[in-house]
Amino acid sequence: MIARLASVAALAAASLFADVTLFSVAAGIETPVVNQFNMGRVAVSTAVDFQFRLRNTGSESVLVQSVTTSGAGFSVINGPSSLVTLKAGASIDFTVRFQPTEVGSFSAVLTAGPATVIVFGSAISGLAVYLDDNGTRRELSATAVVNFGSVSAGGSAARRFIVENQSTQSLSVAVSVDSADFRVNGPATLPLAPQGSGSLEVVFQPVTGGTRSGNLQIGQRRISLLGASAQAAAPRPQIEVNLPSPASAKQGKVTVRLATAAAGTASGRIELGFRPDSGSMFNDAAVIFAQTGSRSASFTIQPGDTVVKFGSQTSLDFQTGTTAGTLLITVQLGSFTEQTTVTIPASPVSISAVRTVRIAAGLEVRITGFDNARTVSQAAFQFFDRSGQAIAPGRILVDVAEAFRSYFTVSDQGGMFDLRATFPVTGDASVVDSVEVDMTNTVATSHADRVRF
Amino acid sequence: MKSFLLILVCAMEVWAQPGIARPLLGIVRDSRGAVRPVYGVPGNFVVGASLWDGAQSAAFSGYSGMIKSASELVIVDRRGQKVRSWPAPDGPALFGFDNTGAAALVYFPGPRILWRVGGDSPETIDTTRVDGDVLSLSAGGHHHIRIAVRRDGALHLLRLSASGDGLSDEVVCDDALAAGFADSEVLAVATRDGLLTRAADGSESLVPLEQPATSIDRMGEGWLLVGQPDGAQPIAWHYASQQQDLFRVPASAETQE
Numbered sequence: 001m002i003a004r005l006a007s008v009a010a011l012a013a014a015s016l017f018a019d020v021t022l023f024s025v026a027a028g029i030e031t032p033v034v035n036q037f038n039m040g041r042v043a044v045s046t047a048v049d050f051q052f053r054l055r056n057t058g059s060e061s062v063l064v065q066s067v068t069t070s071g072a073g074f075s076v077i078n079g080p081s082s083l084v085t086l087k088a089g090a091s092i093d094f095t096v097r098f099q100p101t102e103v104g105s106f107s108a109v110l111t112a113g114p115a116t117v118i119v120f121g122s123a124i125s126g127l128a129v130y131l132d133d134n135g136t137r138r139e140l141s142a143t144a145v146v147n148f149g150s151v152s153a154g155g156s157a158a159r160r161f162i163v164e165n166q167s168t169q170s171l172s173v174a175v176s177v178d179s180a181d182f183r184v185n186g187p188a189t190l191p192l193a194p195q196g197s198g199s200l201e202v203v204f205q206p207v208t209g210g211t212r213s214g215n216l217q218i219g220q221r222r223i224s225l226l227g228a229s230a231q232a233a234a235p236r237p238q239i240e241v242n243l244p245s246p247a248s249a250k251q252g253k254v255t256v257r258l259a260t261a262a263a264g265t266a267s268g269r270i271e272l273g274f275r276p277d278s279g280s281m282f283n284d285a286a287v288i289f290a291q292t293g294s295r296s297a298s299f300t301i302q303p304g305d306t307v308v309k310f311g312s313q314t315s316l317d318f319q320t321g322t323t324a325g326t327l328l329i330t331v332q333l334g335s336f337t338e339q340t341t342v343t344i345p346a347s348p349v350s351i352s353a354v355r356t357v358r359i360a361a362g363l364e365v366r367i368t369g370f371d372n373a374r375t376v377s378q379a380a381f382q383f384f385d386r387s388g389q390a391i392a393p394g395r396i397l398v399d400v401a402e403a404f405r406s407y408f409t410v411s412d413q414g415g416m417f418d419l420r421a422t423f424p425v426t427g428d429a430s431v432v433d434s435v436e437v438d439m440t441n442t443v444a445t446s447h448a449d450r451v452r453f
Numbered sequence: 454m455k456s457f458l459l460i461l462v463c464a465m466e467v468w469a470q471p472g473i474a475r476p477l478l479g480i481v482r483d484s485r486g487a488v489r490p491v492y493g494v495p496g497n498f499v500v501g502a503s504l505w506d507g508a509q510s511a512a513f514s515g516y517s518g519m520i521k522s523a524s525e526l527v528i529v530d531r532r533g534q535k536v537r538s539w540p541a542p543d544g545p546a547l548f549g550f551d552n553t554g555a556a557a558l559v560y561f562p563g564p565r566i567l568w569r570v571g572g573d574s575p576e577t578i579d580t581t582r583v584d585g586d587v588l589s590l591s592a593g594g595h596h597h598i599r600i601a602v603r604r605d606g607a608l609h610l611l612r613l614s615a616s617g618d619g620l621s622d623e624v625v626c627d628d629a630l631a632a633g634f635a636d637s638e639v640l641a642v643a644t645r646d647g648l649l650t651r652a653a654d655g656s657e658s659l660v661p662l663e664q665p666a667t668s669i670d671r672m673g674e675g676w677l678l679v680g681q682p683d684g685a686q687p688i689a690w691h692y693a694s695q696q697q698d699l700f701r702v703p704a705s706a707e708t709q710e
Contacts, residue, residue: 249494286703288703321497322494417473
C-alpha cells in the first residue's frame with residue numbers, strides 16, 4: 001500500500017472556529033466537520049465528490065480568500081474563485097473531489113477561509129480477479145502467474161477468470177491479451193455493476209512450440225500467463241523419387257510422404273547432394289531443385305497432412321546434371337533424417353545437336369552435348385559430297401582429350417559442352433554437302449546422324 | 454575441270470573464341486525483370502548471372518535477341534551482347550524475328566505501335582488493319598508480317614504486307630490462352646488441352662501440359678519459354694525436337710530470398 005499522509009501536526013486544532021463552521025452536506029443535511037473527513041474507499045481513477053458548506057456563525061463578516069486542498073488525489077471544484085465576504089449567517093458551498101490515480105491511502109489539508117480540516121481516503125484497484133480452478137475461486141495477487149500447462153501442437157487449453165467490482169461505482173473494464181498464443185473468449189469490454197462480478201475465458205492455443213507467455217490485461221490489472229506447447233512427434237518422412245530412367249540430363253520429381261498423418265505443425269528441410277564418380281573436385285551446378293535454383297528447400301506440414309508442402313506444391317522438380325555419380329536426397333523432419341540415393345551411371349557422349357556453318361575460312365561444325373564421364377578423347381568427322389560420297393582425306397580424327405581436360409578442369413557446369421571445330425578448305429568448299437560426327441569417351445563411341453551444310 | 458578440294462585438319466580455335474565452351478541454350482527474363490542466359494542441353498539447365506536488369510520484355514531466337522526496358526529497346530547478338538538500342542515507349546513489348554532468327558519486329562501494345570527494326574532506325578508500320586489484341590508476331594518470307602491476335606475470344610492469324618495492308622485473316626482456334634511464333638512459320642498456341650503447334654501448311658500437333666500456359670516467348674533456337682500460373686517456374690519447350698520435350702527452367706539461386 002502506498003501511503004500519502006500529509007503533514008498535519010500543525011492542524012491538530014479543531015475545525016470549529018470562532019466565526020465559521022464547516023459542514024458536509026448530504027441530501028440537504030448539514031453535518032459539522034470536526035478535524036477530519038473520510039472520503040471513503042474508491043476504485044483507482046474513479047472520482048467521488050463531497051459537498052461542503054462554510055457558514056459564518058458569528059456576528060461579523062468574515063473574509064474568505066480561497067478554498068484549497070494540498071494533497072495528491074484531491075481537488076476543489078466550483079469553489080470561490082476570488083475573495084468572498086461572508087456576512088453573518090451567510091454561507092458558501094463548494095465540492096471536494098477525491099480521484100486517486102493509484103492504489104493506496106491518501107490525505108490532504110482542506111483550507112476554506114479560516115477553517116482547516118484533514119480529508120482522507122483510500123484507493124483500491126476496484127477489481128478483484130479470481131481464477132476459477134475447477135469450481136473453486138482462487139484470488140490472484142498482483143504478482144500471480146496463471147499456468148495453462150502443456151498442450152500438444154494444434155491443441156488448446158482454457159482458463160476461466162472471475163472479475164469482481166469491489167467499488168461502489170459501475171465499471172466498464174477493458175479486457176485484452178498481448179500474445180498471439182492466447183486469446184480472450186468474449187467481448188473486449190466487461191461491464192460490472194457496483195459490487196458485481198463477471199467472468200471471462202482465456203484460451204491458450206500456441207502457434208509455435210516451446211514455452212509461451214503473455215499478459216492478460218483486465219482494466220488496470222495485469223496478470224501473467226504461461227503455457228507450453230509440446231510438439232507432437234513429427235511422423236517419419238518417406239522419400240519418393242519419380243525419375244523413370246536414372247541418367248544424366250533428366251528432370252525428375254521428389255515427393256516426401258509421411259508415414260502417418262501429421263498431428264501438428266512442423267517444418268523440415270530437403271537437401272540434394274551430389275557425389276561425382278570422377279572425384280570430389282568436380283562440381284555440377286545443374287544438380288539443383290528447379291523451384292529454388294539451389295540444392296536445398298524447406299517444407300512444412302500441417303495437422304492431417306500426409307505429404308509435405310514446398311510452399312503450395314507437394315513435390316519438387318530436380319535435375320540430375322551431366323556428371324556421372326550419385327545423387328543423395330536427404331530429408332530432415334523432427335528427429336528423423338531419411339536419405340535415398342540415385343545412381344547416375346557413366347554413359348557414352350550424348351550429342352544433342354550438330355550445327356554446320358560455312359565460313360570464309362572453310363567449314364565450321366558445332367557440337368553440343370555432354371560427356372558425363374568427362375573422359376572424351378577423340379572426335380571424328382567425315383565429310384560427304386552431294387552424291388553422298390565420302391570426301392578425301394576421309395575420316396578426320398581429332399585428339400580432343402587435352403582440350404576437354406582443360407575445359408572440364410575449370411568448368412563447374414558438369415559434363416556439358418559446346419565444341420566449335422573449324423576446317424580450312426582448299427578448293428571449292430561448296431562441294432561439301434554434309435558431315436557425320438563421332439565422339440569417343442571411356443564408355444563408348446557415340447555417333448551423330450549426318451547433318452547438311 | 455574437276456575442282457580440287459582438300460579439307461585440312463581441324464582447328465579447335467576460331468579467332469578469339471574458345472573451341473570448347475558451355476552451351477548457351479537461350480536467354481530468359483525472370484520474374485524480377487532480370488534477363489539471364491540459360492546454359493545447357495535438353496533436360497539440364499544452368500541459369501546464369503543477370504545480363505540486363507529492369508527488363509519489361511525479352512525474347513531470344515538463338516541468333517539475336519530483343520530486350521525492352523522502361524525507356525529503351527535493345528538488340529543483342531547471339532551471345533547476349535548489346536548491338537544497338539533506341540528510345541522506346543514505356544510498357545511491355547512483343548517481338549518478332551525473321552526466318553533467319555534476326556530481330557525484325559517490335560509491337561508496343563499500349564500505344565499500338567508496330568516497328569520494323571531491321572535497319573538503322575525503327576520504321577513504323579501502319580496497324581489500322583490489326584483488329585484485336587496482339588499476342589505474337591513474326592516476319593515471314595516476302596517481307597510479309599504474320600500477327601496472332603485474339604478477337605472476340607478467338608485466335609486469328611493475320612497476314613499483312615510490309616506496309617501493313619491486310620492480306621488474310623484466318624481463325625486458328627477458339628480457346629487460345631496464349632500464342633507465340635516458334636519461328637517465322639510455326640505458330641505455337643496454348644490451349645486448355647496443352648500446347649499446340651500449327652505449321653504453315655496447317656498441320657498441327659498437341660503436347661499435353663499439366664497447368665495452363667500464361668505466355669509463350671522465344672528463348673532460343675528451337676526453344677520456347679512457356680509461362681506458368683501462380684509464380685511457378687516456367688517451362689522450356691523444345692518444340693524443334695521430335696519428342697517436343699518439356700522441361701522446367703530452374704530458378705536462379707540469385708532470385709531466391
